[in-house]
Amino acid sequence: MTYLYKREPFTDFTLSQNKKEFQNTLEKIEKELGVHHDILIDGERITTIDKITSFNPANKYEIVGTVGKADTDLAETAIMSARKSFQVWRDWQVKDRAGILFRTAAIIRYRKHEFSAYLVKESGKSWQEADADVARGIDFMEYYGRQMIDLEEREEINRSLIKYNQYLYQPLGIAVTISSSYFPFSTMVQTTVAPLVTGNTVILKPSSSTPIIAAKFVEVLEEVGIPSGVISFLPGSGEEVGDYLVNHPKTNLIIFTGSRDVGIRIWEQAAKVHPTQAHLKRAIVEWGGRDTIIVDNDVDIDMAAEELIASAFGFSARKRFTGSRAIIHQDIYKSLLERVIDLTNKLNVGDPFFPDNYMGPVTNQRAYLHIMSYLEVGKKEGRLVAGGIGDDSQGYFVRPTIFADVQPESRIMQEELFGPVIVFCKANDFEQALSIANNTKYGVTGALITNNHDHMERARYDFHVENLYVNHNCTENVFGNYPFGSFKSSGTDSKLGEQNYLHLHMREKVVLKKL
The missing domain is CATH 3.40.309.10 (Aldehyde Dehydrogenase; Chain A, domain 2)
Incomplete structure (x- = not known):
């Protein structure tokens, strides 16, 4: 069956009640700014001496919050944790993995104004743009969860009277998500939940400009019961931590959205096969254009x-x-x-x-x-x-x-x-x-x-x-109706908002059994 999904509605700020509620939320979170968020590895919070500070780009003297700053030792720990957790997470039923996404979406829907308010503060989005960014992130969770269930239930291969053919989808392994500040919530969410729902473990390295909204999203994943080690929250330098994760022989999938120069460098690094590496890495890299x-x-x-x-x-x-x-x-x-x-x-x-x-x-x-x-x-x-x-x-x-x-x-x-x-x-x-x-x-x-x-x-x-x-x-x-990607030198033409995007996070296996 095909699972239909109605898009998350945008908030109508011309209505006085909506406007008042959002204004109150903005004023409320102003009193909460400056909170620190530790690194998350294997379900444990890790405090570091070095920190990344997130400032309000509309008021460069206002601190939105801080996050721990990882080094290569912590990146190695995160990879080992993700590798161990993958052995369990990949065997979860698809509906149970999708359930993690649905429960996360439900909580964020309930707290939508709060997440939107943090986007106003951390990324400088207008009220409408922030609300749309959060709504789009909710859409990604709902849509990809339903599409993965649909994919798992679909018959994909012809069968004969004397042979039973089975078509299986298997996750790749460890996914590294390097998110951008362009759509700091929805882009970060979709590049995290697509590998998760397909059975991969994820190391999330958020943008250093907008790490707080990513930290709050990971906290909701923890709240709904995602197993330890399945998601790691690893802020850090792109040149140090990002390169280490991309080049590591145990990582399987690299997902990046950002600038052309960095995207091309990641594409080249991911293509290199290291001596102890027994697989070819996949890379989903997207950047901008004119x-x-x-x-x-x-x-x-x-x-x-x-x-x-x-x-x-x-x-x-x-x-x-x-x-x-x-x-x-x-x-x-x-x-x-x-x-x-x-x-x-x-x-x-x-x-x-x-x-x-x-x-x-x-x-x-x-x-x-x-x-x-x-x-x-x-x-x-x-x-x-x-x-x-x-x-x-x-x-x-x-x-x-x-x-x-x-x-x-x-x-x-x-x-x-x-x-x-x-x-x-x-x-x-x-x-x-x-x-x-x-x-x-x-x-x-x-x-x-x-x-x-x-x-x-x-x-x-x-x-x-x-x-x-x-x-x-x-x-x-629009999810399902108008997928989105890129041509030419703008990326790898991975279409967001359609079922085929999920295929990029898995390998297909065929099993033939003679009856």
């Missing part, structure tokens, strides 16, 4: 402008699928640009503690400096028409920025940015627009805004992105 929106000459200007704003500036563009390249037909270029400038200048930027602020800060100082350096590049390569300034006196704020009249080969059009910057490029016609759109090494998402059905059909096959949106912003994915 996603493109083509706007044809037969569209409603207001609709197109709203879709561009939503694609370019949501969550301060700190996500993998940001519509940061606008390729506009010459017939409407000037009028659409003027409309987007007008809307952009009306966007409020500030502390997301206050709900009227559309955009909060970027993640940390490193991200801020990276974006500011690209603003200087943009001023040389295009015409600055909005934004172009930042302020890090209190937090890491960058005004939503627009560069016009940018050339297709320019750096600001080609290089990964991860910031609230959109560049406008003029195209003579649809063919040229499509050519410019494909002139990039990345291929996460793309959008086409048009009323021309021939152009829609052409884009279906010749717009080289993993997820194509037509007359819609390029930032949505």
Whole structure:
């Protein structure tokens, strides 16, 4: 049977009761900030001298909390614990493993405002973005739990009268999850629960920018009764602990979301077979890009402008699928640009503690400096028409920025940015627009805004992105209906939100028995 799942609803903050409840939760957790969370290995909490401190990116002097900082000795201990626990966890019934996910989802659903409030504080998300991030994490737990049950019950192979053929799914072993700060809850959750429900043990190395939300998630897994050693919480340096886990001959699966340079390095490291290694590792690595929106000459200007704003500036563009390249037909270029400038200048930027602020800060100082350096590049390569300034006196704020009249080969059009910057490029016609759109090494998402059905059909096959949106912003994915992944040099094309994603965490085995 196929298990259907209704998506977790988003909170409607236009309702005064919801707004009041969330405001009260924010005020409540402000009194709880600064709590320390120890490392978790083999069901035991381990205190370390070194710590990682998480700061509020909207108020860089406010400490959200601290976590223990692991070294390679603790990483080795975590691997040995995960290896031992795998022998038991892999034999759990699928429904029991899925039950862990369902119970965790139920608790987080009940405490949804609390988790969302921590995201506001730790990652600088707006109320709506934080609520959506937590809802998406709940969706991952519910969806993958049900899909794994469905997969276990399905008949997968033909049988004859004299032979009994059986198709089995077996977990790989130890999974290393290295999560990012882009969607600090939902991305961390999905890269943790998919290997768990398929029977792997998991060592979770959270982002050093957002470790507190990961720590709180692991605490819920403990609360619902996940066995000791099945999940390890191991914050630490990517260069030290991350590399040690990726290179270790006993780890079987590496899951990473982050930057292109780190993703490629992890892919290369995972491919190396060490002398004592008896298997080939799998790696699921995803990173970002420069996603493109083509706007044809037969569209409603207001609709197109709203879709561009939503694609370019949501969550301060700190996500993998940001519509940061606008390729506009010459017939409407000037009028659409003027409309987007007008809307952009009306966007409020500030502390997301206050709900009227559309955009909060970027993640940390490193991200801020990276974006500011690209603003200087943009001023040389295009015409600055909005934004172009930042302020890090209190937090890491960058005004939503627009560069016009940018050339297709320019750096600001080609290089990964991860910031609230959109560049406008003029195209003579649809063919040229499509050519410019494909002139990039990345291929996460793309959008086409048009009323021309021939152009829609052409884009279906010749717009080289993993997820194509037509007359819609390029930032949505729906479990079971619209899976999400990447093409080209944006990752390994692993589709989140579909059953096939679970296959990447297992090996298939066929047993033939003569009757």
